[in-house]
Amino acid sequence: MRTSQRSNTLLGLATVAVLLISGSTAVFAGAPVPILPEAVKSAVEGERSCVRPAQEMRRSHMDDLKHQRDDTVHEGVRTKRFALKECIDCHVTNDANGEKVSIKSREHFCNACHSYTGVTLDCWDCHASQPGGGQ
Template sequence: MYDKGKIISGLVIFVALVLLPFWWQAGSAGVKPDPQLPKAEKTCVMSKEMMRTEHMQILNQWRDDVVRDADRLYVADNGKKFEMSLSNGCMRCHNDKEKFCDQCHNYLGVNPYCWDCHLTPAQKEGK
């Protein structure tokens, strides 16, 4: 009962110390990623906006179609045909994993499991 002031002071100091990292970083989200797009203007499977938000779901669906149904060909809305493959499809145009994939994945703090099975183009060439 007599230590009420000490307890309240201690709680205020504790809360301030716990919240200090959040106040320190308030308003700074870090450097926005700038993925290097292929130099040659090529038609992608879907629009840039769709690929930005849905690429993992698309790759998972492709994986299921290839493995379960042996369907390796994707026909886009524009009629163009693409091989459903990360290594032999997507990475032919987006061939620098560090400058393309890793830019956004590192920024968002995600660690996709794609590279547990697939080789990057540099690994394929023996670099």
């Protein structure tokens, strides 16, 4: 009796697990994913990588940028590793005509993800969103 109860419970759990997995797969498969433009150059010399692994950058680039901005504005620290200008220099995107796109374009590296996630940024109200802008 006990054994059959246990096996029933296990069967139930397994069913739930299978449902969950298949359900989630179905959801992910149907949603559009952001198209991320490739960086034009590598931040780390000789390697095709960013200043930190991509997974970390996706999660916490805003913390790095915020920390750097305070250090730069108030203390004059001008290291390049987490400087916004350096992000832009690497991640600049060219459109079909070979022109650098501004933040207004969905092809812009930052905009590609942020428009997908519905995050409105005000970095670009002040900062240049293309290398060498205005010059």
